[in-house]
Amino acid sequence: MDTQALKDSWHLVSRSGDQVPLYFYSVLFLMNPDVRDMFPVSMARQRDKLVGALGKVISNVDRIEEVVPVLQQLGRDHRKFAVNSTHYPAVGQALLATLEHFLGDRWTPALAHDWTQAYNLVAQVMIDAANDSSKVSPPWWEAEILSHEMRTLGIAVIRARLNYQYPFRPGQSASISYAMRPRVWRFYSFANAPRQDNTIDLHVRMVDGGVLSSALVMGARRGEMLRVGAAVGERLTLTADVQGDLLMIAGGTGLAPLKGLVEQIAYEGPTRRVDLVVGARHSRDLYDYEALAKMAAEHPWLNVVPVVSHDPFYRGTRGYAVDVALQGWRGQHVYVCGSEEMAQATVGRLLDAGVPTEQIHFDEFTSDKGRES
Ligand code: HEM
CATH class of the missing domain: 1.10.490.10 (Globins)
Incomplete structure (x- = not known):
């Protein structure tokens, strides 16, 4: 050929x-x-x-x-x-x-x-x-929305319960569809590790012209049903070759899969230190900060650093997440997730700063077209 x-x-x-x-x-x-x-x-x-x-x-x-x-x-x-x-x-x-x-x-x-x-x-x-x-799994799963919280003007955190056992690994994503937008499927990452009660958390950002994301953020209600495809994606999962401490850099709702990894480490028993740098343009975009601060208070091995880039009145750390993250890089594997633009810029900066390619984990699919969050 x-x-x-x-x-x-x-x-x-x-x-x-x-x-x-x-x-x-x-x-x-x-x-x-x-x-x-x-x-x-x-x-x-x-x-x-x-x-x-x-x-x-x-x-x-x-x-x-x-x-x-x-x-x-x-x-x-x-x-x-x-x-x-x-x-x-x-x-x-x-x-x-x-x-x-x-x-x-x-x-x-x-x-x-x-x-x-x-x-x-x-x-x-x-x-x-x-x-x-x-032979072993259905073409899709049904999931009932248990809660729908508007965290900012354009971001909702949705918890849903799958109708039966759903195999996935933290860091993976699945395509989701919603009855109000039939046959429109978009990929979203799970913001949690697998739980006994079969619930999943989704962080959905309303995207300009995004037919599914706007329906999910503005229209979806408790009690409604979602369809969930099989879990996909390997790059943001924790594989056996990733040993030692981790540095994570999240942009916007790219936080979701990284939070899933943090939950996994907490469930498995902490054997490593995790620095999670969460970047946002404005402080109001730090939509999950409360939950993250609670996790950090419960787990001494977890350090959460919120960083805001475009808000001169923000009292905490200002700048780009990657710059702050690089100040704390001591040879750890680095996990990156955010918009396509953010992921590309971040990976470029990491490479320039000497982080070896094989230690940088980011999912083209996760931070890429075809997805609305
Ligand atoms: C070698 C064969 C094929 C390849 C490589 C392929 C690849 C893809 C990819 C990468 C996507 C986008 C990801 C997604 O939305 O889940 C997609 C979407 C889709 N594919 Fe396939 N596909 C193939 C065959 C087929 C066949 C045989 C059908 C049936 C008619 C089909 C129906 C669809 C549909 C309905 C969509 C969603 C389109 C949309 O939402 O605009 N595909 N395909």
């Missing part, structure tokens, strides 16, 4: 921007009207989710060994859309038709053969994982 040709051709196709998903979905829905119902009612903001991912994943098929675990999670997670193995050929067909349309003369039989093989390879990993998981 000529993987360079796959990459080059995808690069060419992507130059047509929004026209690409527009064409893809027209072909897909025209040829398979039954799959239309799997997608959000309004596709206006959605067009890019599947098509961009398809091109990126498939044209990087030479790294398939590396991405198998991610594809398996994706395959398992696709069960929440009611996708089954019979739908894969339809998506493959629409993808090939799209490539052919945008590549014109450059679409050769050899290229068509390679794209087909690459798609089938990726699809099979997803299908196998979905089939395996269907």
